[in-house]
Amino acid sequence: MLLEKKNAIVYGAGGAIGSAVAHAFATEGARVFLAGRTGAALEAVAERIRASNGVAEVATMNVLDAEAVEAHADAVVRQAGSIDISLNAISLPQTGIQGTRIVDLSPDGFDLPMATYPKANFLTARAAARRMTGQGSGVILTITASPSRTAVPLMGGMAPAWAAIEALSRGLAAELGPHGVRVVCLNAAGMPETPQLSEVYGLHADAYGISRDAFLARMEDRTLRKRLPTVAEIANVAAFVASDRASAITGAVANLTGGLIAD
Secondary structure (H helix, E strand, O other), X not given: OOOOOOEEEEEOOOOHHHHHHHHHHHHOOOEEEEEEOOHHHHHHHHHHHHHOOOEEEEEEOOOOOHHHHHHHHHHHHHHHOOXXXXXXXXXXXXXXOEOOOHHHOOHHHHXXXXXXXXXXXXXXXXXXXXXXXXXXXXXXXXXXXXXXXXXXOOOOOHHHHHHHHHHHHHHHHHHXXXXXXXXXXXXXXXXXXXXXXXXXXXXXHHHHOOOHHHHHHHHHHOOOOOOXXXXXXXXXXXXXHHOHHHOOOOOEEEEEOOOOOOO
């Protein structure tokens, strides 16, 4: 198994992407520590992992609380001995953020993703890095989306927030590489089976005056495969990148857009 004897923290593990990645980590042998705001959602993910003979622990926390993040990292090290993988997959409801022209956004509407996503990734990555550098190994994963690297209207503060996370990931990789720690950002196109993307595509469809299905078809046609990536595809790549088989990859933004962005 790719991640046998690894200990992985997944923040935002109650969401569609976080839960899928946590399950993929567990399937590959990792002991997963699920963190997030909603205990019931985390417990449901943990039960599914345990039902598949995986090992999962749950912690309810606010990832914007620096002291809580540090305390949880300490608890994981005490319990498991190390933090080998850290992934931040938190998300916000997008109504009031996407689907509106930037010039029509309120300051709060623009500021919310800018104040949430980069800060949350900074706090969780910092906590992992402080412990990984001491042990001389580890992998920190971040997740962004294709608008960080393209010119897309009606994204509000999301595209700038994702771009900030990518810059943060590169800076961390430069500082942590000499200590044996890798940092990789996974840049994905929208996965339409997730509740958040269903919301997002509805917001954009309404702004263009078309149906959600028509907007989805428009997005699929922009990819080289003529289909958008699935959550399972993202989770499988996350498990590989977190493994020792990807040991040469750091400081990279992995393109998981299905050709929506052609590098």
